[in-house]
Amino acid sequence: MKKILISLAAAGTAIAMVPLFAAFEAHVINVTARIENALEVPVKFLEYGTVFPQEYLLKDVPVQLSRSFLAEDRVDDVEYIIRQKPKCAITWQGPSGWEYDNTVGPDGTHIYTATGHVTLDPVDRPVTDCGPAPRQLDTSKGETWGVLPLLCPYLSKDENTEDGSETNNDGNMPAFHEPYTIVGHQIVWNEVKGRLSKLAQDIADNWVIDLAVPCFGGYCAQDWADFVLDKNPNAGDPNQWVQPIENEHKVFGCDLWIEVGGISLPPTLGCQEELDAMLVLDRSGSIDSTELGVLKNAAKAFVDALVPSADTAHIGEVSFASSASLDVHLTDDGAAVKAAIDLLASGGLTNLQAAIDTAKTELDNPGDGHDRADATSPDYMIIITDGAPTTGGDSAAAAAAAKAAGIKIYVVGVGVTSGTEDFLKNTIATSPDYYFSAADFDDLQTILEGLVSCE
Numbered sequence: 001m002k003k004i005l006i007s008l009a010a011a012g013t014a015i016a017m018v019p020l021f022a023a024f025e026a027h028v029i030n031v032t033a034r035i036e037n038a039l040e041v042p043v044k045f046l047e048y049g050t051v052f053p054q055e056y057l058l059k060d061v062p063v064q065l066s067r068s069f070l071a072e073d074r075v076d077d078v079e080y081i082i083r084q085k086p087k088c089a090i091t092w093q094g095p096s097g098w099e100y101d102n103t104v105g106p107d108g109t110h111i112y113t114a115t116g117h118v119t120l121d122p123v124d125r126p127v128t129d130c131g132p133a134p135r136q137l138d139t140s141k142g143e144t145w146g147v148l149p150l151l152c153p154y155l156s157k158d159e160n161t162e163d164g165s166e167t168n169n170d171g172n173m174p175a176f177h178e179p180y181t182i183v184g185h186q187i188v189w190n191e192v193k194g195r196l197s198k199l200a201q202d203i204a205d206n207w208v209i210d211l212a213v214p215c216f217g218g219y220c221a222q223d224w225a226d227f228v229l230d231k232n233p234n235a236g237d238p239n240q241w242v243q244p245i246e247n248e249h250k251v252f253g254c255d256l257w258i259e260v261g262g263i264s265l266p267p268t269l270g271c272q273e274e275l276d277a278m279l280v281l282d283r284s285g286s287i288d289s290t291e292l293g294v295l296k297n298a299a300k301a302f303v304d305a306l307v308p309s310a311d312t313a314h315i316g317e318v319s320f321a322s323s324a325s326l327d328v329h330l331t332d333d334g335a336a337v338k339a340a341i342d343l344l345a346s347g348g349l350t351n352l353q354a355a356i357d358t359a360k361t362e363l364d365n366p367g368d369g370h371d372r373a374d375a376t377s378p379d380y381m382i383i384i385t386d387g388a389p390t391t392g393g394d395s396a397a398a399a400a401a402a403k404a405a406g407i408k409i410y411v412v413g414v415g416v417t418s419g420t421e422d423f424l425k426n427t428i429a430t431s432p433d434y435y436f437s438a439a440d441f442d443d444l445q446t447i448l449e450g451l452v453s454c455e
Contacts, residue, residue, distance in 0.1 A: 037066050037068070037069075038065065038066055038069045038075075038078045038260050038263055039063055039064065039065065039066055039069075039078060039080060039196075039258065039260060040063075040064050040065070040066045040067070041061070041062070041063050041064075041258055042062060043060075043061050043062065044104075044107075044108040044109045044110075045102075045109065045110055046059050046061070046209060046256075047102075048211050051211065051213045052213060053213055053214065053215035053216065053219070053220070053221070054212075054213060054215060054221060054223075054224070054227050055211075055213040056210060056211070056212055056213070056231075057210065057211045057213070058208055058209070058210050058211075059208075059209050059211075060206055060207070060208060060209070061206070061207040061208075061209055061256070062204060062205070062206050062207075063080070063194060063196070063204070063205045063206075063207060063258060064196070064203060064204035064205070065078065065196050065198065065203045065204070070198065070203065073432050073433055073435075074433075075263055075264070076197060076198050076264055076431075076433055077195060077196060077197035077198065077200075077263070077264045078195070078196050078197075078260055078262070078263055078264075079193065079194075079195050079260070079261045079262040079263075079264075080193070080194045080195070080196075080258055080259060080260050080261055081191040081192065081193055081194070081258075081259050081261055082157055082191060082192045082194065082207070082256055082257065082258050082259075083179070083189045083190075083191045083256075083257045083259065084152035084155065084179040084189075084190075084254050084255070084256060084257075085115050085116060085118065085152070085179065085254070085255045085257055086115070086116035086118065086128045086147050086148070086150060086152070086179075086253075086254070086255070087113060087114075087115065087116065087147070087148050087151075087253030087254055087255045088113060088114045088115070088116050088128075088130035088131075088145065088146060088147055088148070089101065089110075089112070089113045089114075089145075089146075089148050089251070089253060090112050090113075090133065090134075090135070090137065090143050090144070090145050091143070091144055091146075091148070091250075091251060092138075092141050092142045092143045092144070093142060097249045098249055098250045098251050099251065100113075100148070100251045100253075101113075101135075101143075111134065112134045112135055113134075113253075114130060114131060114134065115255045115257070116128035116129065116130050116147050117129045117130075117131070118180065118187060119187075120182065120185065120186075120187065124182055124185055126180075126182070126187070128147045130145060130146055130147060133145035148250070148251055148252055148253035149243070149247045149250050149251075149252045149253070150179070150252065150253075150254065151211070151252035151253055151254040152179040152254035153175070153176060153177055153178060153179065153241065154175050154176065154211055154212050154213065154214055154241070155175060155209055155210065155211055155212075155254060155256075156172075156173060156174045156175040156208075156209070156210040156212070156231070156232075157171075157172060157173045157192045157207055157208075157209060158172045158174075158207065158208045158210070159171075159172065159194065159205050159206065159207050159208075160206055160207075160208050161204065161205055161206045162202075163195075163200065163202045164197065164200035164201035164202035164203075169194075169195040169197075169200075169202065170192075170193065170194045170195060170205060171192040171193045171194070172192060173190065173192045174231055174232035174234075174235075175210060175211075175212035175231045175232055176212065176228050176231060176232040176235035176238075176241050177190055177232065177235070178190060179254075193261075194207075194258075198431060198433065209256070210231075212227070212228075212231050214241055214242060214243045215242055215243070216242070216243045216244070216245050216247065216248045217242070217243075217244060217245030217248075218245075219245070220242055224238055224242070225238040228241055268450070268451050268452065268453055269306065269313070269380060269451050269452050270305075270306075270451070270452040270453050272313075272378060273312065274311065274312055274313070274372075274376055274377045275312075275313050275314070275377055275378055275379075275380055276313075276314050276315075276316075276330050276363055276371055276372055276377045276378070276379050276380070277306065277313065277314070277315050277316075277379075277380040277381070277382060278315070278316045278317065278318055278330070278359040278362055278363055278379075278380070278381050278382070279299055279302070279303075279315065279316070279317045279318070279337075279341075279382050279384075280317075280318045280319075280320065280355050280356070280359050280381055280382065280383040280384070281295065281299060281317065281318070281319045281320070281341070281344065281384050282295075282319075282320060282321075282350060282355075282383075282384055282385040282386055282387075283319045283320065283321050283344050283345065283346045283347070283348075284320070284321045284322075284346065284347070284348055284349060284350045284386070284387070284390075285321065285346060285347045285348055285349070286350070286386055286387055287346045287386055287441075288346070289346070291386075291440075291441045292344065292345075292346045294441040294442060294444065295344075295384065295441055295444060296341050296342060296344060297445065298441070298444035298445035298448050299317075299341045299384070299444075299448070300338045300341055300342075301445050301448065301449060302382075302445075302448035302449065302451070302452065303315060303334045303337050303338055303341075304334065304338075305448070305449050305452040306334075306452050307334075308331070308332045308333065308334045308337070309332050310332045312332075313332075314330045314331060314332050314370075314372065314377070315330065315331065315334070315337050316328050316329050316330040316331060316337070316359075316362055316370070317337055317340050317341060318355055318358045318359045318362070319344055319355075320350070320351055320352065320354060320355035320358075321346070321347060321348030321349060321350065321351065322348035322349045322351055322391055323348075323351055323354055324351060324354035324355040324357070324358040325358070326358055326361075326362060327340040327341075327343070327344075328340040329362065329370045330362060330363075330370040330371055330372075331370070349390040349391040349392075350385065350387055350388070350389050350390045350391065350392075351389065351390075351391050351392035352383075352385065352388075352389040352392065352395040352398075352428070353389065353392040353393040353394060353395040353397075353398045354392050354393070355383070356381070356383070356395060356398040356399055356402055356409075356428075357398050357401075359381050359402070360381075360398070360401065360402040360405060360407060363379040363380075363381065363402075363405070363407050364379070364402075364405040364406075364407065378406070378408070379405075379406060379407040379408070380407065380408050380409075380410065381402060381407055381408070381409045381410065382410045382411075382412070382448075382451065383409065383410065383411045383412070383424075383428065384411075384412045384414065384444065385411070385412075385413065385414065385416075385424070386413075386414040386415055386416065386441075387416060387420060388416070388417075388419075388420040388423060388424075395427075395428065396427045396428070399427060399428045403430060408430045408434065409428060409429055409430045409434060410429065410430070410434045410435075410436070410451060411424045411425070411428050411429040411434065411435050411436070412435075412436045412437075412438055412444065412447055412448070413425075413435065413436070413437055413438065414438045414440065414441055414443075414444065415438070415439060415440050415441075416437075421435075421437060436451075
């Protein structure tokens with residue numbers, strides 16, 4: 001019987017060969033992705049312990065780009081926010097005062113607390129839902145599950161590190177504020193914004209979380225108002241921050257939520273409304289006539305894609321071999337730039353230092369009739385080369401000087417060795433994000449036109 005069944009199956013396959021293939025053909029594409037956090041926040045909780053009215057206590061919360069984010073060349077910066085939300089916990093009254101269950105789990109967080117979910121009732125009064133208790137309550141010692149008295153209004157948030165090449169790219173919020181307001185039947189969170197950027201060399205923030213301890217009932221010191229207004233001149237009536245006497249001796253709480261709002265790719269030229277850009281083109285003897293023709297076509301397509309005009313992009317061109325030449329000043333005349341590109345002829349060594357210095361001189365000379373003010377027209381250099389320097393001075397020092405002058409340097413390495421790529425990517429380009437690898441000159445046009453896109 002087994003042989004018969006097999007032969008019948010084979011016969012059926014032979015008879016229905018075409019329709020079976022058409023009806024049941026399938027292609028499986030295996031899709032995988034490793035999902036990582038963009039930020040690392042090593043601190044899991046802050047414990048201020050027992051505190052007293054009008055004390056002022058400081059603790060640090062570092063926020064930094066994750067190792068995975070730093071290793072990924074495709075992304076550059078992270079925008080994030082810090083919000084304060086009610087904290088729910090299991091509490092009971094012990095021999096020495098109120099206590100809460102602060103058991104820490106394997107991940108370093110409190111496992112028997114939760115963030116309260118705030119909603120509005122029909123008359124716009126806030127209601128906090130803690131959800132079910134995370135464990136069985138011990139009623140014999142009076143354990144209860146609910147919202148802790150709110151510590152959020154008394155916490156400030158100030159970022160105190162340098163922000164690399166970007167200045168003051170993080171917000172701040174002093175103590176004595178509400179964690180949210182109600183506007184138009186909606187909860188609007190009072191949040192603080194933070195930003196980290198590899199390009200700006202700002203990869204870590206340190207937030208100082210200050211606790212300005214409140215007083216209770218009619219037991220505030222005479223200088224309570226001065227204490228409040230010293231910490232926050234916009235705090236309003238200092239009396240609104242006085243806690244009711246029934247909250248004395250209780251455990252207060254607040255959850256700080258650090259939420260990623262957006263991740264950005266490195267900026268492209270097309271996203272700039274106005275810019276000054278210098279094309280820096282290798283025309284050394286290692287580039288044959290066919291390759292040079294492809295390079296010319298790609299460079300001219302780049303000029304067309306940038307659409308130079310009086311009020312937007314200005315572009316110039318430097319070429320280099322054993323020495324460098326300024327072939328055309330920064331201009332809004334795209335035809336003039338393309339005509340200069342057409343005149344290029346290859347031959348000689350590779351003097352990258354002279355090329356960078358020549359382009360820097362053109363870009364770092366506002367008021368000469370070509371370079372415009374950097375505040376409104378940022379400067380860019382786009383270097384295309386097929387190898388490492390073979391003559392001239394210190395190209396790394398030349399690139400460092402250009403970067404110090406505020407010039408962003410893109411580099412496209414064409415068919416280069418791994419060692420040359422490391423040099424161009426990590427030493428010449430503004431950052432690894434500004435380096436692009438082309439297998440050969442045929443890849444150039446796609447890369448250059450991609451630099452002009454804005455997505």
